Amino acid sequence: MAGIFKRVYDWLLRLFWATEMDITMIGLQNAGKTSLLRVLAGGEFTLDSIPTVGFNMKRVQKGHVTLKCWDLGGQPRFRSMWERYCRGVNAIVFIVDSADTDALPVARDELHMLLEKPVLEGIPLLVLGNKSDLDEKLSVDELIDSLDLKSISHREVSCYGISAKEETNLDAVLQWLVARASK
């Protein structure tokens, strides 16, 4: 019975208070952006995910909020597009493979270079250390240090550990994003 009330309540919220927000997901190749988006959108996790060429877009529904998620290719040849797709969005999600310590210095440099662009000033940033299911993963504190997140100013910054594979902490990700819908 409670389930029916919840569905009717969500439907009324959507009807009278529908909100759409833009989210851009960036990060180096193989971080797990496309895998995360696929799982958030209700799809299955696959180990043989194909590298993104250009970008991919999916809508994710969370209550009355529709998250329009732009998932960009992370290979070097696509990184020059990141800035364009980050302009004017409600939040930027930067994803790293938390078990790939060799890639972190490059990820840090790419992130800081992007955030220096004046046009992106103030846009909230959510950093996700993906693949927390792997033994070699770094902790959130280690990620904050490796990516030098404490030096970032003039914007909100949060960092979570997640696993797209095991669907760990994904609800916290959606809640964080939805809370930035009207900002």
Ligand SMILES: Nc1nc2c(ncn2[C@@H]2O[C@H](COP(=O)(O)OP(=O)(O)OP(=O)(O)O)[C@@H](O)[C@H]2O)c(=O)[nH]1
């Ligand atoms: N163990 C584990 N593997 C993951 C996880 N998320 C993604 N992967 C794997 O990591 C690889 C890369 O995933 P993608 O989602 O294609 O990575 P991407 O960031 O979209 O890569 P580009 O599109 O090239 O930028 C795939 O083999 C995925 O199966 C995770 O949470 N845990």
Ligand SMILES: [Mg+2]
């Ligand atoms: Mg991809």
